[in-house]
Amino acid sequence: MxxxxxxxxxxxxxxxxxxxxxxxxxxxxxxxxxxxxxxxxxxxxxxxxxxxxxxxxxxxxxxxxxxxxxxxxxxxxxxxxxxxxxxxxxxxxxxxxxxxxxxxxxxxxxxxxxxxxxxxxxxxxxxxxxxxxxxxxxxxxxxxxxxxxxxxxxxxxxxxRPPIPEFTVLGGMMVDRTDINHLLALTQSFASFKHALKIIARHGMDRLSHPRGTRLVxxxxxxxxxxxxxxxxxxxxxxxxxxxxxxxxxxxxxxxxxxxxxxxxxxxxxxxxxxxxxxxxxxxxxxxxxxxxxxxxxxxxxxxxxxxxxxxxxxxxxxxxxxxxxxxxxxxAFWAPVSLRKRADGSTAVFPHFVMDRAKPGMLTVNRKGERFVNESTSYHLFGMAMQATGSVPAWLVCDATALQKYGIGMVRPGASPKDMAPFLADGYLTQGATLADLAQRLGIDAAGLQASVEQMNRYAESGVDPDFQRGVTAYQQNIGDATAGTKNPNLGPLNTAPYYAVQLHPGDIGAxxxxxxxxxxxxxxxxxxxxxxxxxxxxxxxxxxxxxxxxxxxxxxxxxxxxxxxxxxxxxxxxxxxx
The missing domain is CATH 3.50.50.60 (FAD/NAD(P)-binding domain)
Structure with missing residues (x-):
């Protein structure tokens, strides 16, 4: 060629x-x-x-x-x-x-x-x-x-074309779903530790001679x-x-x-x-x-x-x-909920929320009234369409401290320490509230509505049934939940561990x-x-x-x-x- x-x-x-x-x-x-x-x-x-x-x-x-x-x-x-x-x-x-x-x-x-x-x-x-x-x-x-x-x-x-930086780790190392699972379990399984060590060592060698990792996924x-x-x-x-x-x-x-x-x-x-x-x-x-x-x-x-x-x-x-x-x-167009953040170089990172957070236990999405409007575990396309059909633009993905630590939220990675979260809190990408009322006030949404939505979600998590939006009833939805969470429904979990966090979402067109x-x-x-x-x-x-x-x-x-x-x-x- x-x-x-x-x-x-x-x-x-x-x-x-x-x-x-x-x-x-x-x-x-x-x-x-x-x-x-x-x-x-x-x-x-x-x-x-x-x-x-x-x-x-x-x-x-x-x-x-x-x-x-x-x-x-x-x-x-x-x-x-x-x-x-x-x-x-x-x-x-x-x-x-x-x-x-x-x-x-x-x-x-x-x-x-x-x-x-x-x-x-x-x-x-x-x-x-x-x-x-x-x-x-x-x-x-x-x-x-x-x-x-x-x-x-x-x-x-x-x-x-280099990958979206926010989809890489360790300064340009690409990871796929298999890699992510191993990285999250590297202290729990020898097989995961071995896999993680292998790809990290490879990346370290790459960075001696390349601007990013050469193991492409x-x-x-x-x-x-x-x-x-x-x-x-x-x-x-x-x-x-x-x-x-x-x-x-x-x-x-x-x-x-x-x-x-x-x-x-x-x-x-x-x-x-x-x-x-x-x-x-x-x-x-x-x-x-x-x-x-x-x-x-x-x-x-x-x-x-x-x-x-x-x-x-x-x-x-x-x-x-x-x-x-x-x-x-x-x-x-085809759609996905996205969150936005300014990078150090002045460009804007547009992060699609495909499968890593919104469908997991301990997460829910609300509009300005603090009310749910969508099955958070539906496909990202239907999620984005629902945002527009219901006038829920912007919306907010909300979680508690337990869910954030376990799954991350948007560009904030799982297991994030206070130091890791500090830049996201400082620039407003991530909002933290000591209570749900505090979080709502900081977001500018209805506090009573958010409180009611969380209390309702907690009841649904206990029963395993979401009568409003039927979250977690299909094989697709369950697959992007967390079957290891120990909940009755892999997509439903309570939000009861303060502090509480939120990321703003918009409907992003991912293709024509x-x-x-x-x-x-x-x-x-x-x-x-x-x-x-x-x-x-x-x-x-x-x-x-x-x-x-x-x-x-x-x-x-x-x-x-x-x-x-x-x-x-x-x-x-x-x-x-x-x-x-």
Whole structure:
């Protein structure tokens, strides 16, 4: 693979079989599948890093029916997966499009594992998010990338978008769910002590020669594996700090692009021919001010934890070519509750509260009236939607001293000492109250409401039943609770140990659900439902096959990989026809 740091290094009037706009997970996958077919590929990235939001994610990849599923759930079938999606999504998206994903998913994963450095594992228990619906499963469909040794990338290592600093420990050491469990239990188990010692020692050695740890996990591992695989193909070119200015079109459809170098003073441009077509994989509309105002009214861009490259610059070009956005989604974006904190360098850390705190015993979430408004153990997507639907913006995640010590809260880690908590208290990220009334006064919320909500939660914890929001009744909810807490319900526990703590929450859009309408080959369709020849969309540029319903972990990355495969295959066939 040839890596160009600026557009000036790209020859004038270059020609490729496939041009991919955006080097996030879906774009890199489309480029890799095309490379495996022998296509000449140009991968265009507007930032200095590859990976997009995928690099900041858990890297979970939801693809039912793979060879991995048999290891943990041999009874699962594609028919059951289709039944689950039909139950969860209904007619929000075409069933045929979901079926295309199911029909081709297993083969795409097998091809990646057989011919590239992409390697996955099934997690022993990783339930679908709406686990009370028919067709759902507890495991087998969600795959996780294996950890990757970043040192294998050599000089390419700095290209991988670094993880969110607040998701690392010890100055840049990445940890996944397995690592976290071992670190928390390192004084209780020899196996955990051994695991923790091994990764900490590795990190210490890394820091002697690298600015961060090279043991990559989760989304960073997935992106690094994609990059390492692409690096083995001489007919792939990656150009960074470059955006697309316009599409070249003729009667046959989209035939190429005009690229522009990044930077206010840049006047560098290159015309590039794309014989097979152009794949849009720019990450969605989330950082486009006008589209946010239209599609996500009231959601401040400061609450968005997505990567910086998702500006939708190419969306206007696609719409000019006839592309249309999908309709009927439950939501135009996928959501998670987030907390915000200013970093020392002046930037803002946007921390998604996925699974580590809000669903645990001794935690509850309230609005300004001090009242609960949501099942705290529901999926992060439904949590974020509930915040908006009930007008509970901002909201506050509240816990007692016992829960904070055991689980942490947001950016405050489990087992935090007074010294550890001092900076968070000083800058207001974390609020502490000697009593619930004191906490409410400091937060500016109704004290009587908070007191009543906590007393009610304590009664529910004693009975194990939450009659208001049915917290902890599904397998998914119980999985992100704490089965070791000794409570009747793994998601319910009392708040009775002072002092009390709270972190403010906002609904953060973690990715676009609304994108361009496509067919089963990821071809972009016009308003009449006809393919726009030579134009494809994958990842968050493609209208989600989930219709704005967050059905399971990894439902953006999984379809991104599979439709990246289908787009590359179709474009490859087209390129073979039009090649000179």
């Amino acid at each position: 040839q890596v160009l740091n600026s557009l000036t290094q790209l020859p004038a009037n270059a020609a490729y079989d496939l041009v991919v706009i955006g080097a996030g997970g879906a774009g890199m996958a489309a480029a890799l599948f095309a490379a495996l077919d022998g296509q000449r590929v140009l991968l265009v990235e507007r930032t200095a890093h590859v990976g997009g939001t995928t690099a900041w994610s858990a890297g979970t990849t939801w693809v039912p029916g793979t060879h991995h599923a048999a290891q943990v759930n041999p009874g699962d079938t594609l028919a059951e997966a289709a039944r689950y999606l039909n139950n969860a999504i209904g007619d929000r998206t075409p069933a045929a499009l979901r079926q295309a994903f199911l029909d081709h998913g297993a083969a795409a994963i097998r091809l990646l594992e057989d011919r590239t450095e992409l390697k996955f594992r099934p997690y022993p228990k990783h339930p679908d998010y709406i686990s009370d619906l028919g067709g759902s499963t507890l495991n087998g469909r969600a795959l996780e990338p294996l950890p990757f040794d970043g040192r294998l990338l050599g000089e390419l290592f700095p290209l991988v 989760m989304g960073n591992a997935l992106v690094a594996r994609l990059l390492f695989s692409l690096s083995k193909h001489a007919h792939v070119t990656l150009v960074l700090n470059t955006s697309v200015e316009r599409f070249e079109r003729d009667s046959a459809g989209v035939t190429g692009v005009v690229l522009k170098g990044q930077g206010a003073a840049s006047d560098d441009r290159r015309s590039v021919t794309a014989r097979g077509g152009v794949v849009l994989a720019s990450g969605g509309f989330n950082r486009h001010p006008d589209l946010r105002a239209q599609l996500l009214p009231g959601a401040d861009i400061a609450w968005c934890p997505a990567a910086p490259g998702h500006t939708a610059e190419a969306h206007a070009l696609a719409r000019d070519a006839g592309a249309v956005y999908g309709q009927g989604a439950l939501s135009n 659900a609304t994108g361009f309408v496509t067919d089963g080959d990821a071809r972009v369709l016009d308003a009449q439902g006809q393919p726009i020849a030579g134009l494809y969309a994958v990842g968050n540029d493609m209208h989600s096959i989930m219709g704005g319903v967050y059905t399971a972990p990894g439902i953006t990355i999984g379809p991104g990989l599979v439709f990246g495969c289908l787009a590359a295959r179709h474009a490859g066939a087209r390129s073979a026809v039009v090649a000179p």
